[in-house]
Amino acid sequence: MTAVEQEALKDLLLARIRDVPDYPKPGVLFKDITPLLADPVAFGGLTEALAELCVRHGATKVVGLEARGFILAAPAALRAGVGFVPVRKAGKLPGATLAQAYELEYGTAEIEVHAEDLAPGDRVMIIDDVLATGGTAEASLELIRRAGAGVAGLAVLLELGFLSGRDRVLPVLGEAPLEALITV
Incomplete structure (x- = not known):
């Protein structure tokens, strides 16, 4: 994708992300991506861009983070020709899982993945909708x-x-890239 095409896609995506003030609590400006998902041109462009990143970085699997990350990661994985693996909140996956706890603003949470869905030799691209504080990505x-x-x-x-999630995630990423299609 050329720089001009990237800028046009960014403008299209930004135009389809709705700001919802005071959701889910007062003082929070929620970024609602449902208008973007409802637009097949915007959603298709986003899927292509994410799939291109998967291919460029040699991914063999794509992990999507619950819940909106599933919506973006699954079609990107399919388009890139690689497998999709969901990372879920604790207790949502049947069978043997690996779990990881992480810190939230007020408390802790835990995510899980099926133990057999990832293996040595897999190169995994993590896809999510928003990088905020970086806790889920780090976990x-x-x-x-x-x-x-x-x-x-x-x-x-x-x-x-402004939430500095990049600062939290970069040391854990090591040499792997952090790709944000839009930064605000």
């Missing part, structure tokens, strides 16, 4: 490495730069 990186897989990169639709 997913730990899960991938504990499964013995390598990290191809982390790709997000939108990075909320």
Whole structure:
């Protein structure tokens, strides 16, 4: 994708992301991607861009983070011709799982992946909708490495730069790239 095409896609995507003030609580400006998903041109362009990143960075699997990351990661994985693996909130996957706890603003949470879905030799691209504080991304990186897989990169639709998630995630990513299609 050329620089001009990237800029046009960024403009299209930004125009389809709705700001919802005071959701889910007062003082939060929620970034709603449902208008983007409802537009086949915008959603198709986003899927192509994410799939291109998967191919460029040599991914053999794509991990999508619950829940909106599933919506973006699954079609990108299909388009890139690689497998899709969901990372879910604790207790949502049947069978043997690997779990990773992480810190939230007020407490902790835990995510899981099926133990057999990632293996040594896999190169995994993590895809999510938003990089905010970086807690979920950091925990997913730990899960991938504990499964013995390598990290191809982390790709997000939108990075909320003012929350400094990049600073938290970059040391854990190591040499793997962090790709944000849009940073605000």
